[in-house]
Amino acid sequence: MINFRYHVVSLTAVFLALAIGLVVGTAALNGPVADSLKETVNGLRKDNQQMRQTVNSMQKELDQEEEFAAGMAQLMLPGKLAGRRVLVLSLPSGRDHTEGVVKMLQLAGANVTGRVDVQDKFINPDGTNNSNLLELAVTASHPNSVSTNLPGNGHGVETSSALLASVLLDRPQGTATVTDGDRRTVLQAYTNAGYLTLQDKVSGPAEAVVLVSGQPYVDKDSAKKDDSVLKIAEQFARNGAIVVGGMGSSGGNVVAAVRGDAVLSQSVSTVDDANTVQGQLVTALALVQLLTEKKTGQYGVGDNASGGLLPKLPQ
The missing domain is CATH 1.20.5 (Single alpha-helices involved in coiled-coils or other helix-helix interfaces)
Known part of the structure; x- marks a missing residue:
């Protein structure tokens, strides 16, 4: 023991x-x-x-x-956009650098007809939301009949973007004039529904638009959201000159999508570093080139910036 x-x-x-x-x-x-x-x-x-x-x-x-x-x-910049009417359309991903882009346009002498902030709700791919946008496009355009050629493919973002472009940009010759009352009615319908926010009063139609965007979406609906953003750009490009001032040029963001489209890149200019002062300056210069020379370009620091850092403007 x-x-x-x-x-x-x-x-x-x-x-x-x-x-x-x-x-x-x-x-x-x-x-x-x-x-x-x-x-x-x-x-x-x-x-x-x-x-x-x-x-x-x-x-x-x-x-x-x-x-x-x-x-x-x-x-x-001073005087380069004197007398030019420019609309600024801001996407949620580009909100942080929108003000810098606006300041450059104003420095160039542009008449900024308004700044319209597109809300996340507008590009939400939910089926109910798509139906709401389609219905809103019809009800907002009547009884004014401000647009009779809306897309009929059942895509709410595309249809609503076409309507908004028709009241915010110049109308093609031979089409009905949009009155200030018509414009207010359409914008009020979308702002009341939470799809848009107006930072200031829209003073009239614009001849060009700067679409301020950012990086691609990364959630489970990212592909559908990126596609909706591209449809916004496409519809506004049908009605006027457009420059996309974005952040980065990879993934599925609108800058990358435009540059990857052989047809769209011929009518839309892009800048991939509009989140910087340099890129904001180039965004304004790209619009000058587009309005004065009718020439598009893809500018910035990305590998697919075929135009280099900035456009070469005539002296």
Whole structure:
């Protein structure tokens, strides 16, 4: 039978072994292992400091480039869009840089007829929402009959975009004139339903539109939403000159979609860095080129920016 003294001796041996292990381990760590760890930590600390300096340097360089672009805008833009009537259509993904685009257009002398913010609800692919948009397009256009050639393919976003383009942009020759009352009626119908928000009063029809967008959607309905955004651009392109000022040119965003369409890219200009001051300047210059030379281009920093950083305008 194991007595109490045996247990005491056993426990004493265990604790003694632990104590010896701690002493030996500490001694080992205080030697080569500790030196190696210290060297690694010091190396990581230096790398982190260098990376922080690199980031700060890049941020400073970016700030200087933005400052330079803002200065160049003061030299290049004034008077370039004098007397031109321009509508600004802002998508949810481009809301953060819409104001910068508006300021560049105003600097160029454009008469911004209005800024219309498209809400997420407008491009929601839900079946009920599609039916609501189709119904709204019919009811909002009557009894004024402001549009008699709406698409009949059952796509709510496309049909409503066609109606909105017909009242916000110049009408083709030979078609009925849209009165200010007709325009207000249609816009009020869409704003009351939560599809649009007007940042200011729409003063009249525009001859051109700047569609401000952002990066592609990434949720489960991203493909349908990106397709709806493209349909908005297509319908407004049918009624007037259009420049898409976006952010990035990959994935399924509208800039990438336009550039990937051989037909649409011949009638729509794109800028893929409109989230920067430089891109906002280029957006205004692209519109100048489109209105004065009837020439489109794909500009920015993306691999598919076939026109380079900015358009070459005649002196």
